[in-house]
Amino acid sequence: MKEKQGTLEFKNIVMEFPGVRALDDISFQVHGGEVVAMVGENGAGKSTLLKILNGDYIPTSGQYLIDGSECHFSSPHEAIRAGVSIIYQERQIIPYLSVAENIFMEDTPANSLGLVDFKKLHEDAASIINEFKLPIRPEDKVKDLSVAYQQMVEIMKSYRRHPKIIAFDEPTASLSDTEIETLFEIIMKLKKEGMIILYVSHRMKEIFQITDRLIVMKDGKYVDTLTTKDTVESEIIGLMVGRDLGDIFDSLDRNKEIGRTILKVDNVSNEYVKNVSFEVHEGEILGFAGLVGAGRTEIMRSVFGADPVLEGAVWMEGEKLVCRTPADAIKKGIALCPEDRKDQGIVPYRSIEENISISILSKLSRFGFLNRRREAEIAENGIREFNVKTPDRFKKIGELSGGNQQKVILARWLAASPKVLILDEPTKGIDVGAKQEIYQMACNLAKRGMAVILISSELPEVLGLSDRIVVMCQGHIAGELSGEEATDEKVLTLAMKDMLGGSGNESAAMQ
Known part of the structure; x- marks a missing residue:
């Protein structure tokens, strides 16, 4: 040097x-x-x-x-x-x-x-x-x-x-x-x-x-x-x-009551994925693992109505869904926190209050007039419940840290009361302290009976949070693991088996 x-x-x-x-x-x-x-x-x-x-x-x-x-x-x-x-x-x-x-x-x-x-x-x-x-x-x-x-x-x-x-x-x-x-x-x-x-x-x-x-x-x-x-x-x-976090995942207060099937994806194909099938249950955190480009985000965009379903079907509580737009999905009880938080998740020059209420404006309006008092109550509740660090609800969301922006997005969807919440890279660009808060919030939503789908490129996050893990590779599902049996090696083996011919040496190839 x-x-x-x-x-x-x-x-x-x-x-x-x-x-x-x-x-x-x-x-x-x-x-x-x-x-x-x-x-x-x-x-x-x-x-x-x-x-x-x-x-x-x-x-x-x-x-x-x-x-x-x-x-x-x-x-x-x-x-x-x-x-x-x-x-x-x-x-x-x-x-x-x-x-x-x-x-x-x-x-x-x-x-x-x-x-x-x-x-x-x-x-x-x-x-x-x-x-x-x-x-x-x-x-x-x-x-x-x-x-x-x-x-x-x-x-x-x-x-x-x-x-x-x-x-x-x-x-x-x-x-x-x-x-x-x-x-x-x-x-x-x-x-x-x-x-x-x-x-x-x-x-x-x-x-x-x-x-x-x-x-x-x-x-x-x-x-x-x-x-x-x-x-x-x-x-x-x-x-x-300024404090000892210990083992973040061991300290979480988790949901122990997993209920009936809420969402079922049946052989869905779109421009990027082929014949993807999975289901997620009430109170469950279902993790999605895979390499960049495996198709995790792409299948969720179709579930959320952002991209068309070319083949197959999506079912919610036994009812076949036809979601041509995200608005259709939201009405049916599906919410998505996108990977690209800045461009797709927030309206940066609008207030925290407006960013929380944006998903439920129709519920807050009557005869074309917005119930400002109710909007303020919902925003204050969200700020308090998700511990958003802000002087007030009027602060522009673009001026908050990444972790606090993510909390506002979660508060938005809690106000909409979805049945299924998709979290796509929820802790991307977020510090370790805020990560712990986001993890516990996901567990709290599952305890309320919400079905949570977690997409993350951080393997410890998927392993530490998920009750079950679906592994994708090159646009299709390579396998599924229970939370108890899942390990780094097993997930990586599934994530890369098609790319390396299923030789069993995939984990070594990742090092």
């Missing part, structure tokens, strides 16, 4: 918003040639600090220096010119442009006539795509890619600028293990080149795999700096949350 090059230093950074001190006297250094994680619960101030570095926010007081020179970025464009590149959890891409056009958005190559040189554009983009080992083409429209590949386009767009500083904010939330491995190879390459690398993630396995040091933050304050190889997960979590 090359000698460390350059330094990023934060000195006594304070960031205040009306009524809130988001950052309080933050000071630390990051050197070139090392990967430093910023860890802390949602609301700890990690993203706020990145937005200061990116020129989105101007700090109330304090300094940030690059290579000893004080910086005053007033826009992201200024930060980019200074060699700063931030990859946010929310994608910064234009879906209707091609992969190549997104990668080279700021400086598209032109010919002698001043027109876009598409040949060079596609050649340059293909070179980067090949380096990332991705099965996509420069001319592919980003909107046609999976969420995982859209995220990789965002990473390639930043990577090709050759920045001095690159910060990753939950970059692997939508990536498969293979894609994560590719990303880590790129990060290690950048590290060897002496780049300053900040890495924000809630996934402890990644932090121990990729980082050299950890900066721990809590409630907008700097807590400690740890050397990764000299610490353990329990120490990090203790500093992050």
Whole structure:
């Protein structure tokens, strides 16, 4: 590894918003040639600090220096010119442009006539795509890619600028293990080149795999700096949350009364999945496991009426359902918390109250007039029951942390009283403390008799929460396991058996 090059230093950074001190006297250094994680619960101030570095926010007081020179970025464009590149959890891409056009958005190559040189554009983009080992083409429209590949386009767009500083904010939330491995190879390459690398993630396995040091933050304050190889997960979590969580799953208050069949999916096929059959019972948490692209989200979109059912049928309490739209599904008692919370789950510029009541406006209205008092009562009940951290119900949901946004979505569906609740990646981008709350909320809903379907790419989550586990592979169901018999190895074997010929060595292949 090359000698460390350059330094990023934060000195006594304070960031205040009306009524809130988001950052309080933050000071630390990051050197070139090392990967430093910023860890802390949602609301700890990690993203706020990145937005200061990116020129989105101007700090109330304090300094940030690059290579000893004080910086005053007033826009992201200024930060980019200074060699700063931030990859946010929310994608910064234009879906209707091609992969190549997104990668080279700021400086598209032109010919002698001043027109876009598409040949060079596609050649340059293909070179980067090949380096990332991705099965996509420069001319592919980003909107046609999976969420995982859209995220990789965002990473390639930043990577090709050759920045001095690159910060990753939950970059692997939508990536498969293979894609994560590719990303880590790129990060290690950048590290060897002496780049300053900040890495924000809630996934402890990644932090121990990729980082050299950890900066721990809590409630907008700097807590400690740890050397990764000299610490353990329990120490990090203790500093992050200020309490011992113990074994999260063992401490949950679970439902023990699983009742009759509520939802039955019978040989359903759509554009992405083939002959999928399963059922879920009253009070049960049914987990869905599988690799990215296995078809878990796709089958649930058809159940929810977002995508058409081409063959087969969906039954609710013995009645055949025909849900052509999500509104039809909601009326029949099916609710979905989508994987892409920001784009599909919330209305970011509307209040918490409006985001909770949006699913039941017809019930709150009479003769075209909305019952504001009842709307307020339902919002206050949801905020209280799901422990949403907010000064009031009027706060815009887009200003909340990811964990609190997810709680508001759960409060929305509780108000709608569904019979079936589908949770698609419910803890994606959520800190360990908020995860525990979400897990217990799922158990509480099951105890009320709701049938809960859980889709998660985090295997410990599926194993720890589910009463039964359905494993999907390449668009069909590969097998089913009871909660008692399910293990990492058994789930991974089913998830990969068709891809590896059912040899029995699938678990080893995942390592």
